[in-house]
Amino acid sequence: xxxxxxxxxxxxxxxxxxxxxxxxxxxxxxxxxxxxxxxxxxxxxxxxxxxxxxxxxxxxxxxxxxxxxxxxxxxxxxxxxxxxxxxxxxxxxxxxxxxxxxxxxxxxxxxxxxxxxxxxxxxxxxxxxxxxxxxxxxxxxxxxxxxxxxxxxxxxxxxxxxxxxxxxxxxxxxxxxxxxxxxxxxx
Ligand SMILES: O=P(O)(O)OC[C@H]1O[C@H](OP(=O)(O)OP(=O)(O)O)[C@H](O)[C@@H]1O
Ligand SMILES: Nc1ncnc2[nH]cnc12
Numbered sequence: 001x002x003x004x005x006x007x008x009x010x011x012x013x014x015x016x017x018x019x020x021x022x023x024x025x026x027x028x029x030x031x032x033x034x035x036x037x038x039x040x041x042x043x044x045x046x047x048x049x050x051x052x053x054x055x056x057x058x059x060x061x062x063x064x065x066x067x068x069x070x071x072x073x074x075x076x077x078x079x080x081x082x083x084x085x086x087x088x089x090x091x092x093x094x095x096x097x098x099x100x101x102x103x104x105x106x107x108x109x110x111x112x113x114x115x116x117x118x119x120x121x122x123x124x125x126x127x128x129x130x131x132x133x134x135x136x137x138x139x140x141x142x143x144x145x146x147x148x149x150x151x152x153x154x155x156x157x158x159x160x161x162x163x164x165x166x167x168x169x170x171x172x173x174x175x176x177x178x179x180x181x182x183x184x185x186x187x
Pocket of ligand 1: 106168
């Protein structure tokens with residue numbers, strides 16, 4: 001799939017939104033799943049998304065990128081390399097070795113537990129939480145809470161795609177006041 005490349009007139013978010021397709025009833029009935037596999041498969045689109053998110057890391061003066069398993073790894077690792085920052089994985093329960101901190105949370109279509117290694121971050125770290133999608137905000141809030149428990153500061157939550165109808169931004173403003181939400185595309 002090749003969506004039209006921006007010609008200087010088309011904004012980046014509109015160009016990249018052309019690579020996202022709606023899949024009804026995935027992974028559960030009633031969920032409209034936003035599939036951006038085509039964006040990952042098109043190197044110019046993928047690179048443009050990574051560049052945008054890397055620029056945010058610099059603007060927020062982050063010292064670490066925390067990526068959320070699994071799709072947050074797809075974006076978080078190239079972004080960390082591009083902005084020359086270390087990457088910290090936030091993983092689903094039971095995957096990380098050693099001492100970990102855990103949070104249970106609910107997301108749009110289920111519930112889960114995420115973990116971070118206890119010594120992955122420290123009080124000097126300014127962390128950008130990087131994920132692909134913000135829907136209800138449950139996942140991002142749980143990650144931010146874990147990061148805060150390590151003593152580090154969360155300087156932004158950055159996503160490729162914000163699903164406006166699911167009110168994640170409002171929830172972040174309420175529960176994570178003062179932490180900006182940066183979204184490349186809002187749908
Ligand atoms: O805002 P929320 O309602 O919390 O939803 C957003 C989360 O849902 C998806 O993760 P999922 O748990 O499906 O994991 P995956 O990345 O392994 O597919 C997505 O990658 C976000 O992390
Ligand atoms: N509707 C959705 N599409 C893609 N990823 C999601 N993560 C949570 N809700 C989602």
